[in-house]
Amino acid sequence: MPRIYLDNNATTPVLPEVFEAMRPYFDEHFGNASSIHSHGQEARAAVENARESAAAMLGCFASEIVFTSGGTEADNLALAGLTREGDHIITSTIEHHAVLHACKHLEEIGCQVTCVPLDERGMVDPDDVRRALRPNTRLISIMMANNETGVLQPVEEIGNIAAEAEVYFHTDAVQAAGKIPIDVKRIGCHALSISGHKMHAPQGVGALYVRKGTKLQPLFYGGRHERSRRAGTENVPGIVGLGKAGELAMSGFERGDHRKMEALRDRLEQGILGQVEDAGVNGGKTLRVPNTTNIYFDHIDGEAMVIALDLKGLAVSTGAACSSGATEPSHVLIAMGLTPDRARASIRFSLGKQNTKEDIDFALALVPETGARLREISPVHPRQPVNAV
Amino acid sequence: MNPKTIAVAMSGGVDSSTVAAMLRAEGHNIIGLTMQLWNQRRLAGHDGMPEPVTGRCCSIDDVYDARRVAQHLGIPYYVVNHEERFERDVVRPFVAEYLSGRTPIPCSLCNNHLKFDQLHVVARQIGADSVATGHYARVEYDRDHERWLLKRPADHTKDQTYFLFGLTQEQLSRTLFPLGGMTKPEVRELARKHGLALAEKPDSQEICFVPGGDYKRFIDAYLAEAGESLPDTAGELVTTNGEVIGEHSGIHNFTVGQRKGLGVATGSPLYVIQINGAEKQVVVGGDEHLYSRTLRAHRVNLISVDELREPMRFAVKIRHRHEPAPATIEKTGDDEILVTFDQPQRAITPGQAAVFYDGDIVVGGGWIA
Numbered sequence: 001m002p003r004i005y006l007d008n009n010a011t012t013p014v015l016p017e018v019f020e021a022m023r024p025y026f027d028e029h030f031g032n033a034s035s036i037h038s039h040g041q042e043a044r045a046a047v048e049n050a051r052e053s054a055a056a057m058l059g060c061f062a063s064e065i066v067f068t069s070g071g072t073e074a075d076n077l078a079l080a081g082l083t084r085e086g087d088h089i090i091t092s093t094i095e096h097h098a099v100l101h102a103c104k105h106l107e108e109i110g111c112q113v114t115c116v117p118l119d120e121r122g123m124v125d126p127d128d129v130r131r132a133l134r135p136n137t138r139l140i141s142i143m144m145a146n147n148e149t150g151v152l153q154p155v156e157e158i159g160n161i162a163a164e165a166e167v168y169f170h171t172d173a174v175q176a177a178g179k180i181p182i183d184v185k186r187i188g189c190h191a192l193s194i195s196g197h198k199m200h201a202p203q204g205v206g207a208l209y210v211r212k213g214t215k216l217q218p219l220f221y222g223g224r225h226e227r228s229r230r231a232g233t234e235n236v237p238g239i240v241g242l243g244k245a246g247e248l249a250m251s252g253f254e255r256g257d258h259r260k261m262e263a264l265r266d267r268l269e270q271g272i273l274g275q276v277e278d279a280g281v282n283g284g285k286t287l288r289v290p291n292t293t294n295i296y297f298d299h300i301d302g303e304a305m306v307i308a309l310d311l312k313g314l315a316v317s318t319g320a321a322c323s324s325g326a327t328e329p330s331h332v333l334i335a336m337g338l339t340p341d342r343a344r345a346s347i348r349f350s351l352g353k354q355n356t357k358e359d360i361d362f363a364l365a366l367v368p369e370t371g372a373r374l375r376e377i378s379p380v381h382p383r384q385p386v387n388a389v
Numbered sequence: 390m391n392p393k394t395i396a397v398a399m400s401g402g403v404d405s406s407t408v409a410a411m412l413r414a415e416g417h418n419i420i421g422l423t424m425q426l427w428n429q430r431r432l433a434g435h436d437g438m439p440e441p442v443t444g445r446c447c448s449i450d451d452v453y454d455a456r457r458v459a460q461h462l463g464i465p466y467y468v469v470n471h472e473e474r475f476e477r478d479v480v481r482p483f484v485a486e487y488l489s490g491r492t493p494i495p496c497s498l499c500n501n502h503l504k505f506d507q508l509h510v511v512a513r514q515i516g517a518d519s520v521a522t523g524h525y526a527r528v529e530y531d532r533d534h535e536r537w538l539l540k541r542p543a544d545h546t547k548d549q550t551y552f553l554f555g556l557t558q559e560q561l562s563r564t565l566f567p568l569g570g571m572t573k574p575e576v577r578e579l580a581r582k583h584g585l586a587l588a589e590k591p592d593s594q595e596i597c598f599v600p601g602g603d604y605k606r607f608i609d610a611y612l613a614e615a616g617e618s619l620p621d622t623a624g625e626l627v628t629t630n631g632e633v634i635g636e637h638s639g640i641h642n643f644t645v646g647q648r649k650g651l652g653v654a655t656g657s658p659l660y661v662i663q664i665n666g667a668e669k670q671v672v673v674g675g676d677e678h679l680y681s682r683t684l685r686a687h688r689v690n691l692i693s694v695d696e697l698r699e700p701m702r703f704a705v706k707i708r709h710r711h712e713p714a715p716a717t718i719e720k721t722g723d724d725e726i727l728v729t730f731d732q733p734q735r736a737i738t739p740g741q742a743a744v745f746y747d748g749d750i751v752v753g754g755g756w757i758a
Contacts, residue, residue: 304514307467311420311515327470374514 004359005315006268008198008352009147009175009292014241015200015353021244022202025237033234034223043236050243057246058192058209059183066208066216066229067239071174071195072098073219074208077230078170078191079103079141081216085110087138092116092124092153093335094146099172103141112136118335122151122283130161139168144187145176148332148348149283150292152176159188168214174198174206178249179289180258190214196238200353201245205238252353261351262290268349268360269293275368282333282346291351296338300345300374303327308370314363317348394418395565396512397521398504399458399466401451403590404523406458407576408567410583412521413462420517421459421466423452424508426475426499427598432610438600454587461584471507478502480598484608487641488620490664491740494552494709495596501555509563519563524549527569527749528561531693537561539692539751544572551709554744554754555690605642624669626653629662629678637671640664646679646736664739680733686726686743686755693752697726703745703752705730707737713746726755 005013014022025046031039033047048062055062068074075098083089083106091103093115103113116128124142140162144155155171162169170191173182178199184192191214196205210216210229222231252258273279278298297305302318306327309316318327333343349363397409399421413419429448432438452468459466479498486493504522512520525547527540537558541548556564568576573592580588599607612619622639635653637643642650647661651673660679663672684707691697697720704713705728716730728743737757744754 301511301514303469304511307420307469307511308515310467311465377510377513 001313002362003313003315004355004362006349006351006355006359006363007315007317008355009150009348009350010317011197011203012200012352013354014202015245015248017248018201018241018244022237022241025240029236031236033236034225043234046236046240047234050239050246053243053246053250054194054207057177057182057250058194059185060209061212063227064184064209064212066210066226067234067242068206068208068230069204069235070206071096071172071193071198072206074174074193074195074206075099075141075170075172076102077208077216077219078193078210079106079139080219081229082139082168082170082191082214083111084138086136088112088114088134088136090114090116090129090132090137090140090142092118092142094118094122094124094148094332095141095143096147096172096174099141099143116142118332118337120337121286122146122149122332122336123286124153124158126154126157126161129158130165133161133165133167137165137167139170141170141172143175144171144173144182144192145179145289145292146283146332147175148292148330149294149336150175150288150350151283152180152287152289155187155189159186162190163188175292176289178245179261179291181253184209184211191216194242196242196245199245199249201241202238205235205242207242248353257353258290261353261355264355264357264360265291265293265349265351267357268351268363269295271360271364272367275364276371279371282336282338292348293350294333294346294348296342296346297371297374298342298345299378300371301378302345302347305347305370305374308374309366312366312370314366316363317350318344318346390416392416392418393518394420394516395519395521396420396422396508396515396517398508398523399423399455400523401454401458401587402523402593403580403585403587404525404568404576406455406523406585406587407580407583408521408523409458409462409464410585411567411579412565413464414583419462419464420512420515421455421462421464422508422511423455423466423468424475424503425452425468425470426472426503427480428472429598429600432607432614433600438603438606438610454590458585458587461586469508469511471503474507475499475503480611483604484611486740487604487608488622490622490640490643490666492644492738493740494742495598496552497555497742500552505553505556505560505564509560513563519565521565521567523568524553524566525568526550526553526566528564528566530562534693536693536695540569541746541749541751542566542569542571547573550751551706551742551744551754554692554742554751556692557690558692561692608641622669624671626651626671626673629672629674634673640666640669640671643671645738660736679736681737682730682733684728684737684743685721685758686728687724687758689724689726689753689755691753693747693750701752703747706744706746707734707757708741713744718745725758 029042031043033043051062051065054065079102107113114132142158145152159169168190171189172193174195177194190211192209194207197203282294306318329340329343395417399405479495483493483495525542526549529538531538541550577588595602625633626635626637627633643661645661659673662674662678700717700719705716706713714730716728718728721727739757741757742754743757745752
């Protein structure tokens with residue numbers, strides 16, 4: 001059975017070029033980047049090369065990149081590192097839990113947090129952010145692209161608001177990095193998080209851009225790694241992988257790969273909507289990253305749909321996995337104003353660089369048929385009598 | 390044998406894990422499913438509730454165990470979230486029953502609304518022909534009467550048919566109980582033979598969402614979390630003659646047959662005889678008042694017969710640990726059955742089920758009014 005993976009917003013396969021770039025740093029060049037001998041120097045050179053690649057991808061100086069263990073650490077470092085007790089933080093209801101739960105913790109230890117809502121397109125209204133400002137506001141944290149709908153947030157406008165109000169602006173760009181060009185200067189942010197494994201680098205590495213001159217408290221204490229902003233021996237192979245993935249993303253943008261991916265995504269979306277009744281795109285009325293579509297199939301249990309598709313070889317997702325592995329209705333879709341039923345009936349398809357037109361056609365052959373069968377058996381489908389089973 | 394696609398409801402315990410292993414060894418296509426029904430952390434530590442405990446249904450540990458078994462067997466495995474439905478159809482009614490003076494059986498509600506309803510729907514949607522569980526019971530098809538039968542298992546000490554009386558013909562036709570012919574030690578032995586690491590895992594006994602078995606605390610914590618105040622169900626303690634002998638703290642703290650915690654001292658032992666929800670009265674009396682010959686059952690489900698056309702003789706079980714007693718049952722209304730026992734039975738309790746047996750065959754059952 002072929003197995004097609006369309007869940008690249010969860011994680012992506014490491015690209016062969018990335019894997020090859022990393023390989024020597026497990027054994028041949030295994031050094032500790034802090035060591036003074038030649039082994040250490042090789043590792044240091046690799047880390048700094050990767051830092052330059054990451055900086056080039058974000059349009060910043062290499063010294064402004066702090067490598068972390070991933071997107072969650074980058075988000076936590078930005079939020080906790082830029083605020084103090086008594087500060088006010090503005091964020092949104094659709095942030096990743098890495099931001100929302102970090103804010104909840106900061107609230108418990110003496111910060112104030114305002115969560116701005118979403119409009120029905122899935123966007124934060126910059127005016128809501130402006131209205132939420134208080135004299136003690138220290139930080140605005142609004143994501144660049146949403147993980148579930150792919151909807152791009154008005155980060156440049158929010159950057160202007162932050163600049164006018166002279167408050168810090170952090171954006172979680174985990175779902176944007178590698179998918180669309182990013183320029184931290186245009187965004188006007190003080191901090192920006194990325195994650196390796198969402199852009200074809202390995203799991204366990206990420207980075208935080210921190211604008212020069214921005215005072216950042218570290219999350220934990222140890223050696224003076226990463227200019228004392230992140231203690232702990234560098235994950236050299238992971239960092240090398242992140243750098244390489246950044247380079248590949250940049251050359252892809254030059255070739256227009258993201259436009260091709262958008263065309264594939266649109267082929268999938270149009271193909272499904274053309275074949276399935278009572279379906280539609282969540283967040284389809286505004287700008288999105290080119291790889292994501294979130295589609296509701298009314299009267300379908302999204303969780304059963306994901307399982308049925310997986311058993312036939314197609315990996316997609318719904319909502320967010322909770323600790324047991326069961327799914328919960330997406331807080332993002334609920335925040336956009338979807339009914340809980342429609343939120344539960346929504347499926348996210350997210351493409352990666354490895355996906356081909358054949359993959360999309362595989363999905364198009366499978367999804368409408370599976371959806372039809374689920375509706376036939378669904379106890380909530382209006383065209384079927386309520387089944388006693 | 391034609392291999393079938395079978396969904397196995399896996400709880401992370403020995404029984405359902407062994408079912409998965411058995412059916413896999415028989416060559417069927419198995420899909421492991423665990424229902425996430427209740428967040429065990431939800432009320433933990435609230436209002437005197439115990440901290441999260443391990444080794445119970447829907448705990449992360451049990452899902453972990455189920456997943457490890459599925460990996461060991463090499464079968465696809467998924468956790469499906471039915472927390473909302475469980476709360477609506479099991480937890481809410483459980484609380485409401487206690488607050489109106491009855492003693493509920495959440496396991497039967499869970500079987501009727503979740504395990505043999507929601508899970509069956511999911512199983513059919515993902516392409517499974519039937520659902521297998523680790524219940525100790527048997528399903529057979531009676532060709533003569535064209536009915537699916539629910540029967541007691543070979544091991545009567547593990548009999549779970551009392552909790553399964555609500556199954557419909559449709560549900561039974563898609564259900565497999567592979568452990569029906571086995572004893573618990575045989576199941577553990579088979580689990581060991583299949584290399585299941587949890588072969589020695591102890592059985593779970595309590596109500597899965599009530600850690601420590603303290604349902605009163607659970608009701609307090611649940612209502613507090615929902616922002617609802619506990620209704621005032623305090624009232625009078627009266628004797629069978631109607632004499633008021635004291636006060637009680639709320640009818641939900643009592644169950645028929647209860648002796649402890651009445652808060653009155655008398656010469657002879659007193660028991661709860663009856664709970665009068667409308668008047669918030671708890672009626673107490675001596676042991677002899679606990680016996681009664683009749684009960685009325687509602688929300689009746691019939692399994693081996695399609696209709697009760699005339700009074701019939703069956704054995705009737707009125708609680709999980711009750712030896713079925715001979716009785717005459719007759720239909721007395723649209724959805725009402727009158728059960729008249731040959732001998733008076735002790736502590737017939739509203740909210741529990743009355744299940745009718747013809748030998749090993751479950752005829753049907755209803756809820757005691």
